Amino acid sequence: MLGLVIVSHSEKVAQGIKDIAEQMNNGMVRIIEAGGADEGRIGTNPLKIQAAIEAAYDQGPVLIFADLGSAIMNAELAIDLVDDQIKKQITIVNAPLVEGVIAAVIQATITDDVEDIIQTAIASKDLNKI
Amino acid sequence: MLGLVIVSHSEKVAQGIKDIAEQMNNGMVRIIEAGGADEGRIGTNPLKIQAAIEAAYDQGPVLIFADLGSAIMNAELAIDLVDDQIKKQITIVNAPLVEGVIAAVIQATITDDVEDIIQTAIASKDLNKI
Amino acid sequence: MYESYVLDKAYFVKVIEDLAAIVEEQRDYLTGLDSAIGDGDHGLNLSIGFREVSKNLSEWQKENLTILFKKIGMALLGKVGGSAGPLYGSLFMKMGEPAGGKDVVDFNEFCNMLKAGIEAVEMRGKAVVGEKTMVDALRPALDALTKAVEDGVAPKIAFEKMLDSAKAGRESTIPLIAKKGRAMRLGERAIGHVDPGSASSCIILEMFYKNMPQ
């Protein structure tokens, strides 16, 4: 099963994106959120991200989506902390957070080609909204 | 003052983005969230969006950021419901939700040129995260 | 013929009552269609919307048709949550306008109500036929109704033709790729499935048809 980790500076944002994405998830993606710093403050926490990666990992690829710069830095740190076996399965996806997660989850209902899922998530930045 | 409305299918996402953005807001932007359908269900509500637009409006421009297609549809409906005077001040910004709101708020601390703020928000889709 | 064929408030109230009941009955069917190519909430969305309508209908039926339809539309707007909210909300809100504040309309006026409502859906969703949306049921339905009226067909027969076209439109969505709404993201994976909105549109039109006097 594909793992997906949502990293945001806000706990609410990460949880809410998971809520939206789960509506479109047909059970093919294990979505785990890692939002907020310690005690719900705005920020990110590499240990929370590490735990989320480990929870999302199911012998297959794990995609990480994050909001701002320091969330990426903490995601990279979290990746350094996990087992090598998991580590080599992880990709941080360079996509907008909400749009990328939703696109990835929808695409995962269509294909199990991870590269395709990643590219679809990245391409979500160019989806016209209006 | 610039008004900014955050429309998401999730109440938590809209609130959380506001929390993140307020950290960067120097008081130049009135940020109002309009997340979720009635009773916190996943979805959007044009009447909530209408109220948010009216709350965000302060004799100046109002920017709307939204997540998915039907959020835009409801935002457009909400725009139809507000006074003409407010209506002509509204722009739905074709930008990723989290990234666009943050970019707009930061840019509003630099300039009060709304067109510049809108363009910066749109360009946020191409900001490299990794 | 059409001027003497009138539809009164009791008719419309009964349509709405039946609609609320059948939405409840068909909730899982609609949700199932939406699970296949959407987020699986279409039945639930409509159920929540029409429960709100039901709850207030005895109060609202004191109003003229324009206000009654407006209130129904506003309730759907506020409660439905998904795309069906602004779309069906607009349908009902706009349907009331050609009723011109009256309590009874003749068949011509009724046709104009449907026209106004369906055009409002098209305006709101910017969809055209072939994009695998409710418009695939509603637009052919309206066209069939317009043609039947031009041909001078009797009201209930004209509505039967309308409903047939709506259902044919619903079936026509099966082989389509979606170009609007959530299913748009699915590409070819949407092929083989009925569009949920086209199905609910048929249900709505069917309630108008079913309750029409001969």
Added chain:
Amino acid sequence: MYESYVLDKAYFVKVIEDLAAIVEEQRDYLTGLDSAIGDGDHGLNLSIGFREVSKNLSEWQKENLTILFKKIGMALLGKVGGSAGPLYGSLFMKMGEPAGGKDVVDFNEFCNMLKAGIEAVEMRGKAVVGEKTMVDALRPALDALTKAVEDGVAPKIAFEKMLDSAKAGRESTIPLIAKKGRAMRLGERAIGHVDPGSASSCIILEMFYKNMPQ
């Protein structure tokens, strides 16, 4: 000379205690710097991080220096929340490694600790000098220390040179546009402001300097 100049655990514990105290004292100063060109939380972030360190320090000082620093780093990682978390977390975690599980290090080893820590910050943040980050203080500080050691300068003097370079580096951030971190988005609006991370880096290095024996 450098082998006989030793720094023991009491020294390091005192440095950390002082650091926790001064972070508290300078919290609003650091937060003020971050309000100008960031999100105004840098002082708060560090305060929360070092409170966690303080709370545990009496327990952790039973461990050798490698483990002690690792625990400090992990606490900062987990608590700080902002960019300073992974950056200073990495700084402290990596600083412990050249201590090789001992309770006392000589000056060479201490210099290696700082080198390892500062390189870890660079590795984690991918920043180079001139990008208006803490690296603008840390990298010149490390270079000045390395040079002073090559020149055979006495330990505390070498550290004074290091600190002077860090402070010069901090001041050098004032006219810069930021290329990393949040301030990056501000373009020219960042000009005229000290980078908050370069200021906190000076504070950290100053505590190491201040507590060194002559």
